[in-house]
Amino acid sequence: MSGAPVRNGNFPRPVVEELRRLGHDVLTIQDTGRAEQAVPDEEVLAFAVREARAVLTLNRKHFVHLHRERPEHSRIIVCTFDPDFVAQAERIHATITPESELTDKLLRINRRRSGHR
Numbered sequence: 001m002s003g004a005p006v007r008n009g010n011f012p013r014p015v016v017e018e019l020r021r022l023g024h025d026v027l028t029i030q031d032t033g034r035a036e037q038a039v040p041d042e043e044v045l046a047f048a049v050r051e052a053r054a055v056l057t058l059n060r061k062h063f064v065h066l067h068r069e070r071p072e073h074s075r076i077i078v079c080t081f082d083p084d085f086v087a088q089a090e091r092i093h094a095t096i097t098p099e100s101e102l103t104d105k106l107l108r109i110n111r112r113r114s115g116h117r
Contacts, residue, residue: 010058012081018089024096027053041066049073056092060108067106075105082111 016026029039032047041062048055054075057063063076077096082088091109 011056011079012085012088014085015089015092018086019092022089022093024093026056027051045070045073045076054096064106071104074103075107077107077109079109080111087112 011028013028016028019026029044041059044057045055045063045066047053049072052074054077055063055073056077056079058079058081060078060080063078067073067076075096077092079088079092088109088111091112095107095109
């Protein structure tokens, strides 16, 4: 998939695994060999831009700010934490699958309120 996500280090591994099962080529910071390093958000975004990948993160505040500062990127997907990892992966999948143009977009994926699926 073009523009496949790169997962920021704070993102739940089970969501990544479900996204991969759904056919997404998700690359994690751990996959890049930098698992034990505190990689600054700016570097994560720069890596994603170089690799033409989206950033998938729970770090909403900082990446929304980076989107405003540096709107030229592949895509930033900011999410709220959801302990229902499969449902979160399904919401991400449903949001990004129909999107053909990745450039310069900020997508927000929020946790559903209790009782909603």
